[in-house]
Amino acid sequence: MNAIKTLHIEQLDSKILFDKLQTIERAIKALKVQSDSIDTDIFLTRHEVAEILKISVVTVWSWTKKGILQSYRIGNHVRYKRSEIIKAPAPIKNVVERK
Numbered sequence: 001m002n003a004i005k006t007l008h009i010e011q012l013d014s015k016i017l018f019d020k021l022q023t024i025e026r027a028i029k030a031l032k033v034q035s036d037s038i039d040t041d042i043f044l045t046r047h048e049v050a051e052i053l054k055i056s057v058v059t060v061w062s063w064t065k066k067g068i069l070q071s072y073r074i075g076n077h078v079r080y081k082r083s084e085i086i087k088a089p090a091p092i093k094n095v096v097e098r099k
Contacts (some may be wrong), residue, residue, distance in 0.1 A: 043072065043079035052085060063088075 049069070050057045063069045069088055071078050
């Protein structure tokens with residue numbers, strides 16, 4: 001069960017409160033930017049890519065060979081950038097049927 005917590009602020013200068021809230025807001029924005037940059041630079045294995053895209057590992061290999069997915073070799077390992085995997089699916093163009 002979630003408890004609702006209430007914070008009462010009494011006898012606090014509004015300028016001090018405003019400054020504190022701005023400091024908190026800047027810290028949250030900095031963490032978000034840092035988090036976004038970290039998430040996009042993660043390298044994934046073929047199995048992780050297959051799991052994210054809900055396809056088989058064989059399809060990952062096939063799409064890599066066709067150039068649909070970009071792979072990177074790190075030593076003897078093949079890896080994929082998470083940011084590129086997320087952007088890989090392309091929208092389907094609507095096909096108009098002929099009568």
